Amino acid sequence: MHCTNCSETISDQAEICPKCGVRTFTVKNYCHGCGSSVKENQEICISCGVSLKRKNNNSNGEKEPWLMALLSFFILGLGQIVLGQTAKGITMLVVGIIIGMITFGLSAIITLPLAVIDAYLIAKKKKEGKVVRDWEFF
Ligand SMILES: [Zn+2]
Ligand SMILES: [Zn+2]
Numbered sequence: 066m067h068c069t070n071c072s073e074t075i076s077d078q079a080e081i082c083p084k085c086g087v088r089t090f091t092v093k094n095y096c097h098g099c100g101s102s103v104k105e106n107q108e109i110c111i112s113c114g115v116s117l118k119r120k121n122n123n124s125n126g127e128k129e130p131w132l133m134a135l136l137s138f139f140i141l142g143l144g145q146i147v148l149g150q151t152a153k154g155i156t157m158l159v160v161g162i163i164i165g166m167i168t169f170g171l172s173a174i175i176t177l178p179l180a181v182i183d184a185y186l187i188a189k190k191k192k193e194g195k196v197v198r199d200w201e202f203f
Contacts, residue, residue: 067100069093074100080196088194093117130188137184141176144184148191153200 068075068082072095081088089097096103098115108117128148137144141161146154157180164172186203 066097067095069095069097071095072100072102080194128188128191130185130192133188134181134185137180138177141180144180145187148184148187148197150187150197150199150201153202 066075066077066079066089067073068085068087069089070082070087070092071085073082073084075082075084075089079089093103093105093107095101096110096113096115096117098110099113101110101112103110103117109115110117133144133148135144136147140158142154142157144154145151145157148154157176161172161176161180164176183203187197187201190197
């Protein structure tokens with residue numbers, strides 16, 4: 066594909082253009098399909114016919130941070146699971162239960178706020194369009 070800001074040829078998976086540093090599809094100067102110049106309100110490229118609408122409607126990017134925090138408050142790691150960090154969320158839940166049993170629930174004072182803050186910050190990053198790795202914390 067082409068960078069929508071500077072028309073440089075970039076990888077299809079690239080979220081940010083290595084040449085100009087602009088996130089793809091945030092600026093609409095060029096067609097991502099053929100790199101020809103397009104107008105801001107144009108919906109289809111006249112040169113190659115590709116739809117110029119933002120293609121990556123990342124469903125994980127729209128979750129509300131406070132809602133994810135709330136989910137992790139009720140079930141440890143649930144916010145993380147909903148955010149796509151399935152393995153991390155399940156591990157948090159299992160480890161949280163084990164440590165909770167050992168400490169007779171006292172560990173929840175520490176693990177619960179951490180899980181809530183983590184879910185909130187991860188959701189915030191995703192909402193801002195940042196790339197979050199599967200095991201990334203905070
Ligand atoms: Zn560029
Ligand atoms: Zn085009």
